[in-house]
Amino acid sequence: MICGFDYGTSNCAIGIEEDGKVRLVPLEGTNTFLPSTLYALDRDLISESVARNLTDPQARALFVEQRRLILSRAQRVRREEDIASDEQTLFFGRAAFSEYYQWPEDGYFVKSPKSFLGGSGLREQHIHFFEDVVTAMMQNIKQQAEKNLGQEITHTVIGRPVNFQGIDSEASNRQALDILTTAGKRAGFKEIEFLYEPIAAGLDFEAKMTQNQTVLVVDIGGGTTDCAMVKMGPDFASKEDRSADFLGHTGERIGGNDLDIRVAGKHLMPLFGMDSNLKTGLPMPTQLYWNAVTTNDVTALATFNSLETKLQIEQLRLDASEPKLLERFLHLREEKHNYHLVRNAEEAKIALSDQQEHKALLDYIEKGLNCSISRDQFSHSIQPPLEKMLTLMSEAIKQAGVQPDVIYMTGGSAKSPVIREAIQHRIGDVPVLDGDHFGSVAAGLTVWAKRIFR
Incomplete structure (x- = not known):
């Protein structure tokens, strides 16, 4: 069977043609759009899931050899955490968000991995990690679609942006397409082609033109x-x-992720001390706040999660004119709520398409904590x-x-x-x-x- 596969940054979708018409296949209950998210009880269990779901014996043997150390660690995690062999360890889409919101500090949450595929300076182990994340997501999507359709999908066209990254776009595009191709093959697609996403969108429009x-x-x-x-x-x-x-x-x-980041930084981060002052009257350093919400940048996230950043925030709390705000920021970091905060910003962006004002509720940080954002404020913050x-x-x-x-x-x-x-x-x-x-x-x-x- 043939399909079109939109492996998107925010959402994924599978399309098939029936009786001359295109329809999207439900991937999560009745939902045809699956959020591009993954939550694992442990990072190494992602690779284990890929190995378990590889159907070709030769490909599976090769993968197991390549990931031997990771798969050994995954077995150790299962023993130490008493995770049964048949227990669900990976969650996708809305279920991934739900697990992350409930256990943000316990598991491993990934949102919009497509944003990272063309990143410059990725070492081999990083590329292997993203191969496994994308493969696990594609395996799940393909399995759900085939379960719904009652037959195997063998051929697909996957959408791609014109450029995955702005820096050295040729090398970036090659790296990202290699990762997507490897993942698609491991997910079980026998033939894979790519098409520019704006051209794909145009083809859908053209079919209706007179x-x-x-x-x-x-x-x-x-x-x-x-x-x-x-x-x-x-x-x-x-x-x-x-x-x-x-x-x-x-x-x-x-x-769209960049719009969410701007909203999170400009409107939500002040609740955590951004734009406040130190006791000396000098302004609070802002880069660590932007690192917290720049969830589409591996380097920014690694810096935010580092011990150095934790120590910096603790020192700033002592030096701040409003230390309570920095205590909130420490809580956000320790509980890994930064993805949740950016999700709040995305919800505000969506709501402000239909209304003039939206109130973001941050009760998971502190009861009663909220922030109202107007459409005019949204417009001003997303200008760059x-x-x-x-x-x-x-x-x-x-x-x-x-x-x-x-x-x-x-x-x-x-x-x-x-x-x-x-x-x-x-x-x-x-x-x-x-x-x-x-x-x-x-x-x-x-x-x-x-x-x-x-």
């Missing part, structure tokens, strides 16, 4: 923003080679990443040498009226149309999969 137009496709994903200027419509849809129809494309590692997104759109238009007839928006953050208003102000009087903000990419990948694997 006239030829030049379209600026803007896909604001969780980890990246990708733009493509494409000639689309009835005269182009059936063409096998579309290379001449793509007039320009841009992409950068700036997406928003400006980068607008620049990508302008560059794609410049590459094409023509103005778009229409702008087609997809991706979760594209729903925000703040972003839409900024786009119309920058691009001009061009109609802005909405796609399925979460399903367009998966649908387009499915259309392309049927075309190339037929």
Whole structure:
């Protein structure tokens, strides 16, 4: 069976074609979108799960040999923690969030691993770790889809951003695609192809077009923003080679997660001492606060979790004019609530698409602790990443040498009226149309999969 696979930064989805129509397959109960999260009772149990779910004996033997030390540690964890062989050790999607919220300090939580795949300076053990995280997630998604469909999925087209990272994009893209390919093969896909995500989103849109137009496709994903200027419509849809129809494309590692980080830093972190003063009257150092919420940066997270940062916060508590705020910050760090805080920021971003004000509740930190954020405040705080997104759109238009007839928006953050208003102000009087903000990419990948694997 053939599918389109949107392995997204924020959510994952699988699409298939039935009776000439694309439909998304439920992956978690009736939900067709699975949050890109994983919670493990212990980090080494991720690799163990991969080994257990490898169906090819030769591939399994090779993997066991490559991960021998990790798998030995996993067995030791099982003995020491009295974890039965049939006990669930990995949780995905909403279940992963639930486990993390309940036991943040006890297990290992990963959100949006796709953000890290193109990271520069990753050592071999880091690459192997991300291979295992992505494989475990893909194994779960493929198994859930096949259980729902009642048959095996063998061929897939996986979406990819234009660039996974901004620094040395060629090497970054190669590294990320290698990890995704390795994971996909270990998950059991026999044939894997890749397609740019904005092009996939455009293919879904094109299927509904009744006239030829030049379209600026803007896909604001969780980890990246990708733009493509494409000639689309009835005269182009059936063409096998579309290379001449793509007039320009841009992409950068700036997406919805970066908006969440800005909201967390600007609006929630002041509750933990950011923007307060020391007893000397000097401002509180801010970098350790940004390290706490920059959950899409391995280096920032490692620094925040280091002993050096703990000692720095303890010293700042002694030097602070408001030590209670620093005590909260220490509590947040010790209990590993920083992911939860960024999740609060994401919820605020989503809510402010439909309402003018949102109250973020932080009772898990301290009873009654909350923060109200208005849409205007949200707009002001996200200006730096928003400006980068607008620049990508302008560059794609410049590459094409023509103005778009229409702008087609997809991706979760594209729903925000703040972003839409900024786009119309920058691009001009061009109609802005909405796609399925979460399903367009998966649908387009499915259309392309049927075309190339037929």
